[in-house]
Amino acid sequence: MTGIRVLVGTRKGAFILNSDGERRHWDVSGPHFGGWEIYHVKGSPANPDRLYASQTSSWFGQVLQRSDDGGKTWETAGNEFAYEGETGTHQWYDGTPRPWEFKRVWHLEPSPGDPDTVYAGVEDAALFRSDDAGQTWRELAGLRQHGTGPQWQPGAGGMCLHTILLHPQDASRMYIAISAAGAFRSDDGGASWRPINRGLKSEYIPDPQADVGHCVHRLAMHPARPEVLFMQKHWDVMRSDDGGESWHEISGNLPSDFGFVVEVHAHEPDTLYVIPIKSDYEHYPPEGRLRVYRSRSGGNEWQALTSGLPQQDCYVNVLRDAMAVDSLDPCGVYFGTTGGQVYASSDAGDNWTPIVRDLPAVLSVEVQTLS
Numbered sequence: 001m002t003g004i005r006v007l008v009g010t011r012k013g014a015f016i017l018n019s020d021g022e023r024r025h026w027d028v029s030g031p032h033f034g035g036w037e038i039y040h041v042k043g044s045p046a047n048p049d050r051l052y053a054s055q056t057s058s059w060f061g062q063v064l065q066r067s068d069d070g071g072k073t074w075e076t077a078g079n080e081f082a083y084e085g086e087t088g089t090h091q092w093y094d095g096t097p098r099p100w101e102f103k104r105v106w107h108l109e110p111s112p113g114d115p116d117t118v119y120a121g122v123e124d125a126a127l128f129r130s131d132d133a134g135q136t137w138r139e140l141a142g143l144r145q146h147g148t149g150p151q152w153q154p155g156a157g158g159m160c161l162h163t164i165l166l167h168p169q170d171a172s173r174m175y176i177a178i179s180a181a182g183a184f185r186s187d188d189g190g191a192s193w194r195p196i197n198r199g200l201k202s203e204y205i206p207d208p209q210a211d212v213g214h215c216v217h218r219l220a221m222h223p224a225r226p227e228v229l230f231m232q233k234h235w236d237v238m239r240s241d242d243g244g245e246s247w248h249e250i251s252g253n254l255p256s257d258f259g260f261v262v263e264v265h266a267h268e269p270d271t272l273y274v275i276p277i278k279s280d281y282e283h284y285p286p287e288g289r290l291r292v293y294r295s296r297s298g299g300n301e302w303q304a305l306t307s308g309l310p311q312q313d314c315y316v317n318v319l320r321d322a323m324a325v326d327s328l329d330p331c332g333v334y335f336g337t338t339g340g341q342v343y344a345s346s347d348a349g350d351n352w353t354p355i356v357r358d359l360p361a362v363l364s365v366e367v368q369t370l371s
Contacts, residue, residue, distance in 0.1 A: 001020060001021070001371075002020065002021035002328065002369065002370065002371050003018060003019065003020055003021065003369075003370040003371075004018070004019045004020075004021070004023055004326055004328070004332065004367065004368070004369060004370065005017070005018050005043070005048075005070065005071075005367070005368040005370055006018075006019075006026075006324075006334055006342065006344075006355070006365065006366070006367050006368075007041040007042065007043060007051065007071075007364075007365070007366040007367070007368070008030075008041070008336055008342055008356075008359065008362060008364070008365055009038035009039055009040050009041045009053070009054070009321075009362070009363045009364035009365075010031070010037075010038060010336075010340070010359050010360040010361060010362050010363060011037055011360040011361040011363065012031060012034060012035055012036070012037070012360035013030055013031025013032055013033050013034040013035065013036060013038060013360065014030055014031065014032040014033055014038040014041050014053055014055075014071075015028060015029065015030035015031060015032070015356070015359060016028075016029040016030060016032070016070075016071045017029075017342065017355060017356060019355075021328060022346075023326075023328075023332055023344065023346040024346075026355045026356065028356055029071065031360075032053070032071065032074065033053070033055050033065065033074075035057075036055045036056065036057050036063075037055070037056045037057065037363070038053055038054065038055055038056075038363065038364070039054045039056060039104060039105065039106050039107075039321075039363055039364065040053070040054045040105070040106065040107050040108050040321055040363070040364045040366075041053045041054075041108075041364060041366060042108045042109065042110060042366045043110070043366065043368045044110040044111075044115045044118070045110060045111075045112040045113075046110070046111065046112060046113055046114055046115040047068075047115035048070070048368055048370055049067075049068055049069055049070045050066070050067070050068055050110070050115050050133070051066065051067040051070065051071050052064065052065070052066055052077070052108045052110065052118055052134060053065040053066075053067075053074070053108075054104070054105040054106070054107075054108055054120075056104045056105070062079060062081070062102075062103070062104050062105055063076060063079055064076070064077040064078065064079055064105065064108075064120075064134055065077060066133060066134050077130075077133070077134035077135060078130065078132075078134055078135040078136050078137055080136070080137060081102050081105075081120070081122060081126075081128055081137055081139075082102075082139070083100055083102065083126060083139055083141070083144070084138075084139045084141040085141055085145060087099060087100040088100070088149065088150060089150060090124065090125075090149060090150060090151075090152045090153065090159065091150070091151060091152065091153040092153070092154070093153065093154055095153070097150070100124045100126070100144070101124055102122060102123075102124065102126075103122070103123045103124065103158065104122065104123055105120045105121070105122050106121050106122060106123055106160045106161060106162045106321075107120070107121040107161065107162050107163065107164055107321065108120055108121075109121070109164035109165075109166060111166065112166060112168065113171075114131075115133070116130075116131060116132055116133045117129070117130065117131050118130050118133070118134055119164050119166075119174075120137065121160070121161030121162055121163070121164050121176065122160075122161060123158045123159055123160040123161070124158075124159050125144065125152060125159045125160060125161040125178040125181060126139055126140075126141075126143065126144045126161060127139070127140045127143050127144075127161055127164070127176060127190065128140065129190065140186075140190035140191070142186075142190065142191050142192045142193055143176065143184060143186075143190070143193045146184070146192075146193050146194070146195075148181070148195060148211060148212040151181075151212050151213065152178065152180075152181040152212060152213075153180055153181070153213065154179070154180065155179035155180035155215045155234075156280075157179060158179075159178065159179065159180070159181070160178070160179055161176055161177070161178050162177060162178070162179060162217075162218070162320055162321065163175075163176060163177035163216075163218055163219045163320075164176050165219055165220075165221055165229075167226050168223040168226055169226065170226075171189065172186075172187055172188055172189045173185070173186065173187050173243075174186050174189075174190060175196070175219055175221075175229065175244060176193075177216040177217075177218065177219050177231075178216070179215050179216065179217065180213065180214065180215035180216075180234070181212045181213065181214070182195055182196075182197040182200065182211070182212045182213065182214040182216055183195070183196050183197055183214075183216050183219060183231065183244060184196060185243065185244050195211040195212050196240075196243075196244030196245065197210075197211055197212065197214050197216075197247070198245065198246050198247065199238070199240075199246045199247035199248055200214045200216075200233065200236075200238065200247055201236075202214045202215065202233075202234065202235075214233065214234075215233065215234035216231060216232075216233055216234075217231075217232045217233060217234060217259070217260045217261075217320050218231065218232045218260060218261055218262050218320045218321075219231050219262075220262045220263055220264050220272070221264065222264045222265075222269035224269055225269040226243075227241065227242060227243045228240065228241055228269065228298075229243065229244055230250075230262050230264065230272055230299075231247065231262065232259050232260060232261060232262040232274060232320075234258065234280060235257055235258050235280070236249050236251055236257050237249065237250050237251045237254065237257055237259075237262065237274055237299065238250065239298065239299050250295070250298070250299025250300050251299075251300075252295070252299060252300035252301055252302055253300075253301065253302050254274070254276050254293055254302050255276050255286045255287075255291075256276040256277060256278055256279065256286050257276070258276065258277050258278070258279055258280055259274050259275055259276050259277045259318075260275075260277065260317075260318060260319050260320040260322075261273075261274060261275050261318055261319075261320060261321075261322060261323040261335065262274050262323075263323045263324065263325055263333070264325070265325065265331050265333075265348060266325045266326065266327045266328075266331040267327075267329060267331055268296070268331075269298075270295075270296060270297060270298040271294065271295065271296050271348070272294070272295050272298070272299065273292055273293065273294050273323065273333060273349060274292075274293050274302075275290075275291070275292055275293070275318045275323070275335065276291070276293060277317060277318070283317040284314070284315035284316065284317060285314055285315070285316070288312055288313050288314050288315055289306070289309075289310070289311045289312065289314060290306075290309045290310050290311070290314045290316065290337075291304045291305065291306050291309065291311075292304075292305040292309070292333070292335070292345075292349055292352070293305065294348075294349050305345075305349045305350065305352070307350060307351045307352060308343070308345075308351050308352035308353050308354075309343065309352050316337035316338050316339035316341070317337065317338040318335055318336070318337055318338075319336075319338065319362070319363055319364075321363065321364035321365070321366075322335055322336040322337070322362050322363065322364055322365045323335040323336075323365060324365050324366050324367040325367065326367045326369045327369045328346075328369060330346065330347050330348050331348045332344060332345065332346050332348075332367070333345045333348065333349050334355075334365050334367055335365060336359075336362025336363075336364075336365045337361075337362055338361040338362065339361070340357065340358050340359035340360055340361060340362065341354045341356070341357050341358075341359070341362075342354065342355050342356045342359065342362060342365065343355070
């Protein structure tokens, strides 16, 4: 029997929501690791019972957890994240040099083909890989030691590596995004990297055509068409049709082109979703109306999806890792808010319902389709 598992990371624990293929009734498990910030929870595509969770606290630091039974029980994974080589410095907010310092794991990306291989994006921005189910970690230091590394600078939320995309057909290619350095691509399994930010414009850096310094909030791709990438930037929704070699804006008729999430429909590579936020200092929906915007044309033309969503006095935010889709037909779309609601649509966004309310602020949402 087909089922859906929604993995939710929050400011005060992880929650696991389970439903059957009808997606009408949901069982809620949690909080797991109650009281801890859970930046990300994600399942392995190669083993749906294998889950990874990033658990952090200002008192106790960073802890990685792993479950091999779908979240019923957990065990502590390896937690040694050591930067390799001469670490050097990056820029601080005021432009002064700052040594690299490990703070937390923002994003976990299990390999689609090997349940024991998982990548971790961390703050200060670096990429790590484990080939033993998270027990030991090694830095893919070619990224951080790229020649532009000393120019990287934190965004408002820190200098975090928050997005990892693994090419579905070419294991040697991957993409990452860093706030506020930009997007990067590797064609040799992470040994070397290069910026892919041509076409991005950012008025808040001295050179608006600079290779790095752009605050990328999120990247997305469809596995059937991996050369097409979508980006939600600090301002602007962008698209690349050549694997990141060049970008063009597709913000079109959006009420605001600031936001954090971008996601692609499971079966329609030209259907994508964003959630506009009013501005970079007013982190809530324009006019206090929570609206998901869908484009069925790959961008530029956007439709507001409002059915079931609050359309007045709504001042929540939706963070960069807090939207996901399932692979059922029709496609299910899910997102979580800083107000503690997790909304779901079982008809590709036409209608929404809150499947759980009053959680702590949601940091991440991931979905597993189970058979």
